[in-house]
Amino acid sequence: MTATNLFEDDILDLIFTNVAAPNVGDVGGLLPSATAGSWFISLHTGAGVTDTSTLQTASEAAYTNYARQAVARSLAGWTVASGVCTNDAIIGFPNSGSGPETETTVGLGSATSGAGNLQIYSALTANLVVNTGVTPQFAISALAISVD
Amino acid sequence: MSELFRQRQCGATQRCDVVDLKFGSYNAVLYYQTAFRLASAILQAAKLAGRHEGVELRKWLDFVKTEHFNPVKPTHFEYRRSGVTSNVHAWEVAWEGSLVVIKLDDTTIKLHFGDAFELYTMLRLAGKDAKGWAGDTSRYWNTRATLTDAEADDKILYAH
Numbered sequence: 001m002t003a004t005n006l007f008e009d010d011i012l013d014l015i016f017t018n019v020a021a022p023n024v025g026d027v028g029g030l031l032p033s034a035t036a037g038s039w040f041i042s043l044h045t046g047a048g049v050t051d052t053s054t055l056q057t058a059s060e061a062a063y064t065n066y067a068r069q070a071v072a073r074s075l076a077g078w079t080v081a082s083g084v085c086t087n088d089a090i091i092g093f094p095n096s097g098s099g100p101e102t103e104t105t106v107g108l109g110s111a112t113s114g115a116g117n118l119q120i121y122s123a124l125t126a127n128l129v130v131n132t133g134v135t136p137q138f139a140i141s142a143l144a145i146s147v148d
Numbered sequence: 149m150s151e152l153f154r155q156r157q158c159g160a161t162q163r164c165d166v167v168d169l170k171f172g173s174y175n176a177v178l179y180y181q182t183a184f185r186l187a188s189a190i191l192q193a194a195k196l197a198g199r200h201e202g203v204e205l206r207k208w209l210d211f212v213k214t215e216h217f218n219p220v221k222p223t224h225f226e227y228r229r230s231g232v233t234s235n236v237h238a239w240e241v242a243w244e245g246s247l248v249v250i251k252l253d254d255t256t257i258k259l260h261f262g263d264a265f266e267l268y269t270m271l272r273l274a275g276k277d278a279k280g281w282a283g284d285t286s287r288y289w290n291t292r293a294t295l296t297d298a299e300a301d302d303k304i305l306y307a308h
Contacts, residue, residue: 003287043295058204082269084191092298106293122291125189135298141195142294147287148184 008083008147016078016085016145038070038077039093040112042145044105044135050120056109056116063130064097068112091138096106099131106143120145158259160270162221162277164230169271171257177235181276181288188290189241190248191268197243197261224283 002010009022010029018036022029040056043066048059056068069091071077078085104127108120122145128136158171160183167183169176178186240251250257250265259267 084188086192086195090298095216103295106291106295120291122293125292125294128295128297133299136295137298138293139196140199140297141192142292142296144188144192144292146184146188146290146292148272148279148290 002064005083012083012085012145012147014079016073017075017076017080018073019075028130033073036073037110038072039108040068040070040110040116041138042068042109042118043093044083044107044108044121045102046104049105049107049118053118053121056107056111056118057114058107058118059105060069060107061093061101061103061130063099063101065094066096067094068109069093070112073081083148084144086141086145087138087143088140091143093136095135096130099129099134101130103130103136106138158257158267160267160274160279162274164232165228165234165278165282166234167271167274167278169252171255174252174255174257176252176255177232178283179234180275180278180282182234182236182239183271184238184288185280185290186241186250187268187271187275190250190264192292192294193241193243193248194261194268195266197246197248197264199236200246201261203261221277221280223280223285227283229282238241245308256262 001106009020014018014030016039018032020029021033024030026027027121042056043061044059045061047061071087071089071091077088079088103124105121105123110117110119128134130136158169160167160169162168163177165180167178167180167293169183169186231288236252238253242249242251243261244258246261247258248261250259
């Protein structure tokens, strides 16, 4: 048993754009959240985030001025097509006032700050060393989540 | 070897549980897991390269929208392996202006971003067929997260 391309997109749409995944149970399908909310994007250091991690504070970046960035669960925030979801706008973190700190991992969770819930994470394509004056960012489409 | 290829000279096809990726006379054999990751990297690079020609973010959907009309082959009922091994040990995908640069071991291929979108679709569909041949019913969640320094990224954008 495997999922079709269409259903993969439906699931990604539900997760990232809060659009219902139709035709599951009934025509309405899996319904969107009453409040769409946002994904809160975090940066992490070292190898402290694993499948067993539950808190978004796990090895989280701590450079001066760092803060998680919110991306709305909406069609304006994410584009889903062909099994891939990508960010529609630059996800920019604050300019660093300290360093060096090596960012290794990106996390997606539910809270703007504090422990929250870490729900998705991934190693960065390449580590980024953050020194004073560096402004980390994910360019448009630089954060891509796919299901195959 | 470093050459600029046109789309008609490249392609990705399924062979048992591997994917053959052809660029002219060069033939790379990829495990389907690698094919998915490579496809994801190509798509990201193509979208970034597209920005240099002013292609709107959602325009890339036009290049890949046919995918839903190409159904993959049915999944085999049990797990199997062909024994064919990959001949690619390391790969990397980047972008230069409006070109997508794919490095497979010592071979470098450069594609226009429009061709890269097509290659992405072919590679992903071939990967799905290979995964189905192998009887693999699991789901692969792949993430490409490219974190950059905003100032350095701006310099790249203005340089082209």
